[in-house]
Amino acid sequence: MWSDVKPILRPRPDSNDDADYFPSTPRKDWSIGVAKVVSFLAVFMAGLILGSSINAHFGRFYTSQADLFFPRAVYSDCDGNCLSLKHFIKPSHLMHSMTDEELFWRASMVPRMAEYPFQRVPKVAFLFMTRGALPFAPLWDRFFKGHEGLFSVYVHSLPDYRLNVSKESAFHGRQIPSEEVSWGSITLVDAEKRLLANALLDFSNERFVLLSESCIPVYNFPTVYEYLISSAYSFVHSFFDDSKQCKGRYNRRMAPLIKLSEWRKGSQWFELNRELATSIIADRKYYPLFPKYCRPSCYPDEHYIPTYLYMFHGGSNANRSVTWVDWSRGGPHPAMYGAKDITVEFIQAIRNNGTKCEYNSQPTSVCYLFARKFAPAALEPLLNISSTVMEF
Incomplete structure (x- = not known):
């Protein structure tokens, strides 16, 4: 009877309940098994990450190679106009961060194709x-x-100066990046080249005329436009004489690049076609001689362009200016005209004062399109007679 009674099994004080219901496993073997599982999972995850990385690398490689031939999309940082022909042939803004060296290099680019891939006026x-x-x-x-559409305006002023004109004015927003300019120094030539270079960035600009704040037009726009656009020559005054103001300013250290026989003097107020303007901007051989050897009392703005054009483009130059200036009073500066000087007869005399010149190798009496110097007080009387005398 007592043999049929089974003893009640109680867990040992140091055992856990689960150990009495499952086959017993030594604690050391169980710990080793867990460590192996963790190690396997770590190795597996490392392999997975490495494989994904390699796959992504080769995927990007093959994708990039394929995109060279089969591009799937445009770059997201381009607004659709950054490589457009429109922005190349006519910059939408005049202000830029280019240095003079960068600007002159950019402006000296000349198309090899004779025809334009756009309608060029x-x-x-x-x-x-x-x-x-x-x-x-x-x-x-x-x-x-x-x-509008037949002209462009560019203004070189003091760097910090801002023109105060209305939005409707042709001068609104037309200032270019500029530098300080000193009368009689090479900085005047630098400013001229800066104006030319900025204007050359617009491929539709064909003729380039330099003016000052004291210049006025003496003919209407259609006359001026037709005169310049149809001219076979540029208009740069260039001459040589034995005077102290010409021959006396030559520095023999300019030789052999510039000989005395090639030295020329002329008016600063030029008019150039696109080919000659580009040639002047691209010159890096003769220009450096002028800041070195043409110093007061030698004035680079009166010698550099007249000399350079005589040496290389003499056949393309009419050898005269289209800007009238009165030097009859003597001195280093031309005569200045104020309000009391402005009459119909005076403007008519500038337009047709008996001067004879040639236009496209034919004689003409229309020699001057612009005139200087005029004082600010002359504005009102000029506006009063512009419609009857200048016809605008």
């Missing part, structure tokens, strides 16, 4: 060099009105 670029205000802006605006 040749324009006249009016290059204004001024220290500050443009007192005759209202007169020029009247001159430009109604002829």
Whole structure:
């Protein structure tokens, strides 16, 4: 009877309940098994990560190679216009961060193809060099009105100066990046080249005329436009004489690049076609001689362009200026005309004063399209007679 009674099994004080219901496993073997599982999982995850990385690398490689031939999409940081022809042939903004060296390099680019892949209407670029205000802006605006698309305006002023003109003015937003300019120094030539280079960035600009804040037009826009666009020659005054103001300014250290027989003097106020303007911008051989050897009392702005064109483009130059200036009073500066000087007869005398010149190898009496120097007070009387005398 007592043999049929089974003893009640109680867990040992140091055992756990689960150990009495499952086959017993030594604690050491169980720990080793867990460690192996953890190690296996670690190795597995490392392999998975490494494999994904390699797959992504080769995927990007083959994708990038395929995109060379089968591009799938445009770059997201381009607004659709950054490589457009429109932005290349005519910059939408005049202000930029290029240095002069970068600007001149960019402006010296010349297409090898004779035909343009766009409808090109040749324009006249009016290059204004001024220290500050443009007192005759209202007169020029009247001159430009109604002829949009046939001209461009560029203004080189003191670096910190801002023109105060209305949004409707042809001068609004037309200032270029500029530097300080000193009369009689090489900085004047630098400013001229800066104006030319910025205007060359617009491929529609065909003629380039340099003007100052004291210049006025003496003919209407259609006459000026047709005269310049149809001319077979550029208009740069260039001459040589034995005077102290010409021969006396030559420095023999310019030889052999520039000989005395090639030395020339002329008016600063030029008019150039696109080919000659590009050639001047691209010159890095002869220009450096002028800041070195043409110093007061040698004035680079009176010698560099006249000399350079005589040496290399003499056959393309009419050898005269289209800007009238009165030097009859003597001195280092031309005569200045104010309000009391402005009469119908005076402007008519500038337009047709008996001077004879040649235009496209034919004699003409229309020799001057612009005139200087005029004081700001001359604006009002000029506006009063512009419609009857200048016809604008």
